[in-house]
Amino acid sequence: MSDDRTANPALTRRGFLGGIARGLLGVGVAGVGVAAAGRVRAKDDLWQIDPFKCIQCGNCRTACVLEDSAVKCVHDFAMCGYCDLCTGFFHPEPNRLETGAENQLCPAGAIIRRFVEEPYFEYHIDELLCTGCGICVKGCTDYGNGSLYLQVRQDRCLNCNQCAIAAQCPSDAFMRVPADRPYVVKHLGRQKEGG
Ligand code: SF4
Ligand code: SF4
Ligand code: SF4
DSSP states (O other): OOOOOGGGOOHHHHHHHHHHHHHHHHHHHHHHHHHHTSOOOTEEEEEEEEETTTTOOSHHHHSSSSOOOSEEEEEEEOOOOOOOTTTTBBSSSSSSSSSOGGGOOOEEEEEEEEEEOOOTTEEEETTTTTOOOOOOHHHHHHHOOOOEEEOOOOOOOOSSOOOHHHHHOOOOOEEETTTSSSSSOOOGGGOOOTO
């Protein structure tokens, strides 16, 4: 079993602070990718999740028309506490604060935990593994600061006329957003529906 504290010796305090900015950029870059791909016209509205309304019911994993859901967990680094005991990563009462599979909340092993410096750790989502189940989001929302949340990844979404997940969402969390603002960046506050 690897020692978390030696897994990424190159990560420094400067890199850690850089990661805060990277989180916001990560969301923005994905949005630019959609526009560049020309899959949507600039005026089109897109489906997106209001993370302030989502109750992590699990439908985002199962109800998408795509076999691999277009909904993934994202990490808002500007909100994260970089906690050693991350309640999105660990079971409520982990045996040890390390990356043993028995300690991890994510059933897909999609969260990568990296040591930064005492007492900080950085958490990344591997979207190829993430199923959009929302389990980590619930842990972070209920016991942490809510920096993990679900978003429709616009480079995956087919932008169905009627989103199959929206039709089943119990908290009315799906909304239409303008294509030039395709993501909700939670630390910037609530985005109004349709603009
Ligand atoms: S269906 Fe709605 S409440 Fe359920 S996980 Fe998706 S956005 Fe959240
Ligand atoms: S717990 Fe679920 S939503 Fe969170 S990273 Fe793992 S697969 Fe994705
Ligand atoms: S619009 Fe279609 S592809 Fe996109 S999240 Fe909803 S069901 Fe999935």
